[in-house]
Amino acid sequence: MSRWLLRLVGVSYLAVILAAPVSLVFWRAFEHGFGPAWDAVTTPAAKHAFYLTVLIAAIAVPANTIFGVVCAIASVRRRCPGKGIVNALVDLPLALSPVVVGLAFLLLYGRAGWFGWLGDHGIQVVFALPGMILVTIFVTLPFVVREVVPVLREIGTEQEQAAATLGASPFQTFRRVTLPAIRWAVAYGVVLTTARALGEFGAVSVISGHIVGKTETMTLHVEESFQSFDYTGAYAASVVLAMVAIATLVAMNLFKPKEATR
Amino acid sequence: MGLATAYLSLIVLLPLAALVWKAGKAGRGGFWDAVSDPQAVSALKLTIAVSVAVCLINAVMGTVVAWILVRDRFWGQGVVNAIIDLPFALPTIVAGLTLLALYGPNGPVGVNVAFTRWAILLALLFVTLPFVIRTVQPVLLELDREMEEAAASLGAGPLKTFRHIVFPNLFPAILSGVALAFARAIGEFGAVVLISGNLPFKTEVAAVFIFGRIESGDAPGAAAVSVVILVISFVVLLAIGALRRWTTRHDRV
Numbered sequence: 001m002s003r004w005l006l007r008l009v010g011v012s013y014l015a016v017i018l019a020a021p022v023s024l025v026f027w028r029a030f031e032h033g034f035g036p037a038w039d040a041v042t043t044p045a046a047k048h049a050f051y052l053t054v055l056i057a058a059i060a061v062p063a064n065t066i067f068g069v070v071c072a073i074a075s076v077r078r079r080c081p082g083k084g085i086v087n088a089l090v091d092l093p094l095a096l097s098p099v100v101v102g103l104a105f106l107l108l109y110g111r112a113g114w115f116g117w118l119g120d121h122g123i124q125v126v127f128a129l130p131g132m133i134l135v136t137i138f139v140t141l142p143f144v145v146r147e148v149v150p151v152l153r154e155i156g157t158e159q160e161q162a163a164a165t166l167g168a169s170p171f172q173t174f175r176r177v178t179l180p181a182i183r184w185a186v187a188y189g190v191v192l193t194t195a196r197a198l199g200e201f202g203a204v205s206v207i208s209g210h211i212v213g214k215t216e217t218m219t220l221h222v223e224e225s226f227q228s229f230d231y232t233g234a235y236a237a238s239v240v241l242a243m244v245a246i247a248t249l250v251a252m253n254l255f256k257p258k259e260a261t262r
Numbered sequence: 263m264g265l266a267t268a269y270l271s272l273i274v275l276l277p278l279a280a281l282v283w284k285a286g287k288a289g290r291g292g293f294w295d296a297v298s299d300p301q302a303v304s305a306l307k308l309t310i311a312v313s314v315a316v317c318l319i320n321a322v323m324g325t326v327v328a329w330i331l332v333r334d335r336f337w338g339q340g341v342v343n344a345i346i347d348l349p350f351a352l353p354t355i356v357a358g359l360t361l362l363a364l365y366g367p368n369g370p371v372g373v374n375v376a377f378t379r380w381a382i383l384l385a386l387l388f389v390t391l392p393f394v395i396r397t398v399q400p401v402l403l404e405l406d407r408e409m410e411e412a413a414a415s416l417g418a419g420p421l422k423t424f425r426h427i428v429f430p431n432l433f434p435a436i437l438s439g440v441a442l443a444f445a446r447a448i449g450e451f452g453a454v455v456l457i458s459g460n461l462p463f464k465t466e467v468a469a470v471f472i473f474g475r476i477e478s479g480d481a482p483g484a485a486a487v488s489v490v491i492l493v494i495s496f497v498v499l500l501a502i503g504a505l506r507r508w509t510t511r512h513d514r515v
Binding site: 002003006007009010011013014017018019020021022024025028067070071074075086087088089090091092093094095096097098099100101102103104105106107108113114134137138141192195198199200201202205206218219222223226234235238241242244245246248249252253 | 265270273274275276277278283284327329330334336342344345346347348350351352354355356360363364370387420442446448450452455456469470472473476484485488491492495500503
């Protein structure tokens with residue numbers, strides 16, 4: 001009896017909060033048929049937004065993957081002062097409001113900011129692509145580090161030491177011993193990083209200046225379409241993003257560290 | 263390490279330093295004026311109050327869902343388990359739009375919470391859904407059932423067993439999930455911005471307030487409230503770290 005009650009409570013909660021709203025968006029997008037929805041996601045503005053989103057992710061994800069692996073190795077394998085502070089800084093993007101992130105970059109690179117002089121040399125950061133890339137790197141920073149660190153701890157240093165005694169250079173050791181051991185953790189981190197990069201809204205919203213056809217990503221395009229009463233456009237673009245999210249879930253399940261091997 | 267530190271400083275530390283510097287430039291009086299502005303106070307109060315409510319609901323419902331995922335077997339369980347992470351993967355603006363489609367003015371169920379505080383609660387419940395479930399689930403999976411069986415054989419009912427045996431074991435995990443949810447809820451913007459209506463003194467949360475100040479060119483005001491949010495996030499992170507050290511120490515004993 002109590003088993004059924006718990007099951008009912010848990011499943012209905014998920015249905016009300018999660019499943020029902022998400023499925024409704026699919027229905028709303030295709031309410032007037034497939035044609036209008038397709039037209040809505042193939043307008044020049046939507047296409048440009050899509051291109052920009054992918055471009056930003058294509059820069060932010062590799063940057064954070066390299067940093068993530070280097071940072072994880074440094075923080076697990078090396079003893080050095082200030083490690084606690086480094087760890088806290090790595091985690092901060094997870095907890096910090098995206099709007100605050102956007103504002104911080106706006107103040108740093110804006111006209112009156114410390115790096116405002118970049119603008120005088122023709123490097124426009126704020127309300128332009130570089131700023132959007134920088135905030136995306138900020139918000140997606142922790143994912144690879146946090147996935148790789150526990151795996152590095154787990155595998156220990158014996159194999160790496162063995163490789164080193166057999167004459168392998170540090171780079172060879174990394175490529176032949178460390179990298180194969182952490183590759184699934186890296187893959188999992190990359191999936192999370194990509195999903196977050198494609199879906200970032202608040203920080204990009206602050207730094208981009210919302211210039212349609214210029215600094216508008218997919219998420220900004222959803223909001224802009226909705227605010228200008230183009231509901232089919234908003235829902236159709238949402239469906240594209242929701243499909244990316246579902247693909248992410250599938251990838252997460254593929255790469256998820258198995259309980260047995262943990 | 264040097265490379266990683268340089269990257270971290272450039273990406274994380276410098277922008278945050280610029281933010282704090284901007285907020286501090288107004289002086290203590292200016293900072294205090296910006297933070298004690300009635301609209302800012304109202305936004306901060308609302309944000310904290312709703313976030314606390316979200317935490318309490320998550321503590322209960324997250325534990326229930328984790329329980330049915332680990333201890334129960336039913337048809338479709340795999341799918342249920344897989345969709346738990348959807349709020350992590352779904353862009354927040356899409357989350358807001360989906361909630362507005364179902365629980366907004368033209369929703370098919372006739373429930374309209376748009377532009378009310380209920381809408382904020384709903385949006386925050388959506389985005390924080392996975393935290394408690396995903397922290398409690400592994401602990402529940404590892405939990406030795408023998409203790410529960412012993413309690414049951416000594417005549418304890420299911421409720422008593424849960425209260426005295428299961429709950430104390432889950433408590434640290436619930437707490438750390440709740441802390442993560444709180445940190446997320448305090449700063450949420452995308453999921454809230456469409457559905458809350460952003461009415462000052464009524465449904466305007468802190469992140470939306472900051473956004474409004476940026477749009478109207480009041481950078482010092484935005485920076486001051488941002489620093490408050492930054493401090494809260496940092497404290498929550500430190501608390502989670504302390505909690506984690508505390509539980510691992512207990513594990514070793």
